[in-house]
Amino acid sequence: MPATDLTLLLSAAQAAGDVAMRHFKTDPQVWDKADDQGPVTEADFAVNALLADRLRSARPAYGWLSEESPDDGARLGTQRQFVVDPIDGTRAFIAHSLDWAIALAVIEDRRVIAGVVTLPARGLTYAAAYGQGATLNGQLLCVTQTRDPATAQVLTTRPNLAARHWQGGAPPAFATAFRSSLAYRMCLVAEGRYDAMLTLRPSWEWDIAAGALIVTEAGGHATDRTGADLLFNAAHPQVNGVIAGGGVHPALRAALS
Template identity: 55%
Template sequence: MPEADIALLAEAARAAGKIATRYFKRDLKAWDKPGSQGPVTEADLEVDTMLRETLGAARPDYGWLSEETPDAPSRLSATRVFIVDPIDGTRAFIEGNPTWSHSLAVAEDGDVIAAAVYLPIHDKLYLAGRGEGATLNNLPITASDRVDVTGAEVLAARPAMDPEHWHEGTPPELKRQFRSSLAYRMALTAEGRKDAMLTLRPTWEWDVAAGTLLVTEAGGAATDRTGAPLRFNNPTPQVRGVVAGGRHVQSGLIQNLA
């Protein structure tokens, strides 16, 4: 049972928030990572170091996969692995937008079994455990029960709405909104505040591992863009996009995708 790991992730996520908020809206060092991998800041690295040391000490037999740690093939032989994004939505963090998060997950043999997504500025802590349901600040959350894709509220970047991605053009009247943090997009979807989220390009595991469990434990569905199950701790730590949401809307989006 994942209860002990959920508690561990929750404590670590709050500790990450204390570090990151010291830097938020301050004059911090930031630079672009090589290979068009986006920005990173000194806050990302300090949070990553703390999480790696804290979680590693608590579970020394678990593997480690983080956006800000050089990848090590030893994780592939571990039964359980931490999958971590120290700050998800770094661009928002740099810009002073509060919708960044800490995303922490434990995967066992490819399936996420414990998850935490924390937004320190809003003090919103989303937690989930396999078979245990999903919560926001200790209260149960449930994904959207909307049936009709037409008019659904969907979190996505603008390019995902391009007609080329859809069999018969973009589904009509989709109400697209955006949040920088993929983990927060998935958390809002799990909470039922949005009907679905999608990202259609290859997606790093650390962005979506925790959110995947939040959505499914909230009664929704989360797959890759083809409708295949999401599996984690892959040799190349990416999945083929993500479509997540209430079961009816999620299925409808998958059916419409080219």
């Protein structure tokens, strides 16, 4: 059941956070991924190894998708899957910023049924199971009900504000902010600290799966850039951008071209 999976994810996230913190601010070895996919550190690999051992040994029938593991496609034939980002926000981790996260999710029938996003350096753990609400360190979360994009606070990046993306050639005059981790951005929306987040680039499943459930269980919406439902465990594990928000989500979607 989802609650059992959530308990497993929480336990694994705690252990993974301990491993990551042993590497944090120690300047671990860094490599550049192929195809301009960004940096990866020995901490990413160490966390990935721990999670693979903990989660796959506990649920050997579940498929596996991780940013730091080769994807052989075997997950496509399984009923449930783990979707894992060992360190979301590796650049922040390297820069000694606190804004990196570990994101874990369980998928069933292409939907997220359990998710955890933990920020060990901040002492924050966001969690949700389908139909059971979302929490931060055990306290229930709720999105904001702001409806006017012009008065909203939105987590996004400058390229998403380009005229070509918006009806009328310009975005609404919302205030913007940034965090390195996509998973953390989604959780901040679930927490009600920001009204929405959006990214218009193709987004990897491991960055957004856990956060998508946390937002929706906090009463919000998480869709692709067209407003379509987010579906996971795709053969090519990317979605067409992400809009996550509370009351402002429909208006933000309508404002996009």
